[in-house]
Amino acid sequence: MAKILDRLLLFIYSFSIGILSVIAILLFTEAVPFSIDSSQEKTLLNVSIAVAAVLFLLSIRFFYISIRRDRASLPSIDQRTEFGDIQISVETIENLSLKAASRVRGIKDVKTRIKITESGLSIIIRALVDGESSIPTLTEEVQRQVHDHVEEITGIPVSYVSVYIANLVQSPTIKSRVE
Known part of the structure; x- marks a missing residue:
């Protein structure tokens, strides 16, 4: 408002x-x-x-x-340890998610969105696929990779990873010239 x-x-x-x-x-x-x-x-x-x-x-x-200073524009996740406080920006978690999802063979043009919930992080992945691999297998692999990578690196529990396959990547077709 x-x-x-x-x-x-x-x-x-x-x-x-x-x-x-x-x-x-x-x-x-x-x-x-x-x-x-x-x-x-x-x-x-x-x-x-x-x-x-x-x-x-x-x-x-x-x-x-x-x-x-607009604190809402710089969202972060705060954790308290025995040594002090840790703040991890949402942008960092988005980049970790991008890195993990991009490692999966067959996944292209990845975009992520992070939502912070009481039960943990909710990560939404939007990607294109190459069309040569099984989509259910690819999405499960992306979910597992992103979930494990983000939890391992940040120590923040990931409650939900949603994968939305937007489209297929059109690979450039090269026509051979026959003489």
Whole structure:
């Protein structure tokens, strides 16, 4: 919800700055004639102050967003040992999963996603196969390799490995030329 609100505020801010810039350019180049009397001057001054205050508050909000550390964007798995704390990033576990799945012969173009659950890691693998090996055999091998490799390297229990075979890899056919 906060991200949607921030995007909406950024849109309003950008739109307001754009309109004010166009108005300022038109007034300073005298492309639009402008003359006011004293009663309009007070109203214009009040509106200008209100617009400036809103734009200032939006600027403060965007400044705060730009400098704060977003902990949600750097997910990690924390473990406590007798010697201290260990943090392993989700990106590291994704790379370990990629490495393990890519070792299986017949598996190509692997992508992984990691979900952290209470019972352990849930790893989702998306891959292409060569089409020359049994898909159930390949997927079982990928599941076993990823499960064992991630648990062995990180020490974090893997509760679930899901393999989605997206398609077959089309091997390039080379036509021989017969003369």
